[in-house]
Every structure is written in structure tokens, then in C-alpha cells.
Amino acid sequence: MDATIDLSTAAQALSLPHIRHQLIRLEDTVLFHLIERAQFPLNATIYHPGAIPIPGSHLSFSDWVLHSTEQLQSQIRRYQSPDEYPFFPDAMQELILPELVYPQVLWQNDVNYNSELKTRYVASVLPGCCAQTGRAERAEAQENYGSAATADVLCLQSLSRRIHFGKFVAESKFRQDTARYVALIQAEDRAGIDEAITDAKVEAKVLERLRVKAEMYGADPGLGEADAPRKIDGEAVVAMYRDHVIPLTKVVEVEYLMQRLRGTEWE
Numbered sequence: 233m234d235a236t237i238d239l240s241t242a243a244q245a246l247s248l249p250h251i252r253h254q255l256i257r258l259e260d261t262v263l264f265h266l267i268e269r270a271q272f273p274l275n276a277t278i279y280h281p282g283a284i285p286i287p288g289s290h291l292s293f294s295d296w297v298l299h300s301t302e303q304l305q306s307q308i309r310r311y312q313s314p315d316e317y318p319f320f321p322d323a324m325q326e327l328i329l330p331e332l333v334y335p336q337v338l339w340q341n342d343v344n345y346n347s348e349l350k351t352r353y354v355a356s357v358l359p360g361c362c363a364q365t366g367r368a369e370r371a372e373a374q375e376n377y378g379s380a381a382t383a384d385v386l387c388l389q390s391l392s393r394r395i396h397f398g399k400f401v402a403e404s405k406f407r408q409d410t411a412r413y414v415a416l417i418q419a420e421d422r423a424g425i426d427e428a429i430t431d432a433k434v435e436a437k438v439l440e441r442l443r444v445k446a447e448m449y450g451a452d453p454g455l456g457e458a459d460a461p462r463k464i465d466g467e468a469v470v471a472m473y474r475d476h477v478i479p480l481t482k483v484v485e486v487e488y489l490m491q492r493l494r495g496t497e498w499e
């Protein structure tokens with residue numbers, strides 16, 4: 233629950249090669265959680281508020297499972313870690329473990345894009361990864377509402393860590409080229425900041441690596457397609473990163489930098 237990504241020293245946390253290595257490691261986590269979720273049909277019912285009555289809550293079943301999970305995990309310090317951000321800030325509870333002190337690596341900020349991430353996950357990512365629930369399977373689908381919602385929590389939390397790791401990337405780039413970023417931030421030039429933080433070659437490598445990993449992890453060695461259909465649609469995984477994960481990571485970078493001068497001599 234505590235930081236699973238090495239934040240042991242500020243220098244380590246802000247080395248761009250080290251950060252990129254962590255992002256590569258997160259690809260495996262995201263992919264394996266998505267493969268688990270893709271075992272179950274889309275189960276659109278669990279995403280509609282009121283479709284499954286929940287005593288004392290107006291949330292959808294899926295949101296209620298996520299909210300309840302965040303309540304528990306906030307008590308055991310999950311959201312003390314600088315790479316973890318809640319989907320439901322109102323779910324936060326008092327700690328039952330002693331506070332941990334992490335190196336102050338990031339600048340004070342309130343950047344949290346989990347709401348947009350969850351909207352895109354339900355509207356675009358899941359339909360690409362999960363079989364639609366036909367009328368015939370509807371009765372059977374109800375048997376895995378809980379499993380689907382539980383798998384969603386793990387997918388959403390790993391995707392959230394991935395996009396919000398953009399803060400460490402942005403801080404690293406800011407320290408490497410401070411004058412350039414100070415000028416762009418003071419001019420409130422979001423397009424200019426986006427251009428400055430963009431590395432098209434790295435993005436292309438991310439997408440190509442994901443295509444290979446989805447092919448590798450999505451098949452059982454030695455079993456042909458006829459014996460064991462693919463566990464995940466590789467193109468859906470690539471599309472998820474191309475259309476949502478990378479763009480949201482860059483939005484997090486830009487918005488983090490837009491707050492970076494607060495309380496500094498450059499403000």
C-alpha cells in the first residue's frame with residue numbers, strides 16, 4: 233500500500249531515465265489488470281447509478297465498490313504516497329497506521345485527473361477490451377458484477393498512478409531546463425509547455441512496446457488461437473495508451489507545471 237515505486241531519494245525520484253523505467257514497469261501492471269477485467273463481459277449495468285440499489289448510496293455499483301475501497305485504503309496510508317491520488321476525495325478517512333514521511337520531491341499542487349480518466353475508461357477503454365453483454369448472457373453476467381467491479385478498481389488505480397506519474401516527469405524536466413519552463417509558465421503558454429514536454433520518439437516506443445507486450449501476455453504459449461482465444465485485444469490496449477493514457481499524462485505534466493511557480497521568486 234505504501235509507495236511501491238522507489239522514491240527513496242529525491243535525486244533517484246527525479247532522474248528521467250529512472251522515471252521512464254518505472255513507467256515501463258507500470259505497463260505490465262496495467263496490462264495484467266486489464267487482462268483480468270477482460271475475462272468478464274462489459275456489464276454496463278454496474279456503471280449506471282441506481283441500476284443496482286445500494287443502501288445509503290446513490291453511486292453506481294462500480295463507483296460504490298471503488299469509493300468503499302478508497303475508504304479502507306486511505307486508513308492504511310495509500311494516499312500518503314506521492315504517486316497515489318483518490319477518485320473520491322470525500323472517501324478519505326483518518327489513518328490507523330503512523331504517518332510516513334516521504335522526500336518532498338514534487339511542488340505543492342492539486343492536480344488530479346481521475347474523474348476524466350474514469351469517464352474515458354468506462355466510455356472508451358472497457359468497450360474495446362470486454363465482450364458486450366448480449367441478452368442471452370444477461371442472467372449469467374449478474375454472477376460477475378462483483379468480480380468486474382473489483383477488477384475495475386485495480387485497472388483504474390494502476391492507470392491513475394501511470395498518468396499522475398507525469399508530475400515526476402514534469403518536475404524532472406523543469407529542473408533540467410528551468411529558465412525555459414519559467415518563461416512558458418509565466419506566459420501561461422500551455423501549448424508551448426505541451427510542446428516542450430513532448431518526446432514523440434519516446435511515445436512511439438511506448439506504443440510499440442505495448443503492442444508487443446499485449447501480443448505476448450495475451451496468449452498462452454503453445455496453445456493456438458483455436459484452443460485458447462486471445463485474452464486481450466492488442467489494438468485496444470495500444471488505442472488506450474495512444475488516445476487516453478499518454479494524452480492524460482501530458483495534461484498532468486502541463487497542469488502540474490502551471491502550478492509550479494506558486495510560492496517561488498518567479499510567481
Ligand SMILES: C=C(O[C@@H]1C=C(C(=O)O)C=C[C@H]1O)C(=O)O
Pocket residue numbers: 252398401429430431432434435438477478479481482
Ligand atoms: C512521460 C513523458 O512525457 C511525455 C509523455 C509520454 C507518455 O505518457 O508515455 C512520453 C513522452 C512524452 O511525450 C516522458 O518524457 O517520458
